[in-house]
Amino acid sequence: EAQVTQNPRYLITVTGKKLTVTCSQNMNHEYMSWYRQDPGLGLRQIYYSMNVEVTDKGDVPEGYKVSRKEKRNFPLILESPSPNQTSLYFCASSLARPTDTQYFGPGTRLTVL
Amino acid sequence: GQQLNQSPQSMFIQEGEDVSMNCTSSSIFNTWLWYKQDPGEGPVLLIALYKAGELTSNGRLTAQFGITRKDSFLNISASIPSDVGIYFCAGEGGTGTASKLTFGTGTRLQVTL
Numbered sequence: 448e449a450q451v452t453q454n455p456r457y458l459i460t461v462t463g464k465k466l467t468v469t470c471s472q473n474m475n476h477e478y479m480s481w482y483r484q485d486p487g488l489g490l491r492q493i494y495y496s497m498n499v500e501v502t503d504k505g506d507v508p509e510g511y512k513v514s515r516k517e518k519r520n521f522p523l524i525l526e527s528p529s530p531n532q533t534s535l536y537f538c539a540s541s542l543a544r545p546t547d548t549q550y551f552g553p554g555t556r557l558t559v560l
Numbered sequence: 561g562q563q564l565n566q567s568p569q570s571m572f573i574q575e576g577e578d579v580s581m582n583c584t585s586s587s588i589f590n591t592w593l594w595y596k597q598d599p600g601e602g603p604v605l606l607i608a609l610y611k612a613g614e615l616t617s618n619g620r621l622t623a624q625f626g627i628t629r630k631d632s633f634l635n636i637s638a639s640i641p642s643d644v645g646i647y648f649c650a651g652e653g654g655t656g657t658a659s660k661l662t663f664g665t666g667t668r669l670q671v672t673l
Contacts, residue, residue: 482663546652551601
């Protein structure tokens with residue numbers, strides 16, 4: 448089954464404790480992206496990747512890192528999480544461009560205390 | 561970053577009514593997309609628009625790419641209960657942002673029987 452998986456689905460952590468949210472897709476997609484969703488703000492793009500070893504900043508990259516060592520995986524790293532990073536995070540992938548049909552993961556709800 | 565203003569923020573309508581929502585930007589976009597998010601899920605692509613003036617339908621949904629390339633409209637005809645959800649517009653390809661996707665703040669649709 449074609450899908451985008453994210454782990455964990457829910458996470459409660461404390462300020463400053465490094466964490467990684469994993470994202471994996473099994474569709475051989477080139478384009479992958481991370482978004483955060485906050486009430487009243489919609490979805491905002493954090494980082495995106497056009498292909499392996501090619502990543503670029505979205506609209507809200509501060510406090511986040513990503514890597515794309517393999518085509519299928521696109522982890523989101525929070526080196527020193529802060530409470531303002533409490534949010535719902537979505538990973539997505541598409542064939543080659545963001546305007547191709549993007550398939551979204553189920554979301555990761557992160558709470559930083 | 562660029563901003564997309566989406567209106568209305570929320571709508572309460574009766575089953576069978578038609579719905580209209582729109583999205584405006586201060587910048588030009590090359591592609592407009594409309595997504596729907598069901599509760600607890602990631603967004604799903606409904607319609608993609610690739611050139612100014614384009615009018616595209618997908619079942620009861622019709623979307624248009626504004627002539628100025630700064631706006632887009634989505635209409636839903638004869639709404640049904642499963643239309644409930646949050647509708648997002650998204651623009652791609654604004655100035656200096658060839659592969660970024662900017663989402664609107666969303667329109668929450670509630671349908672009463």
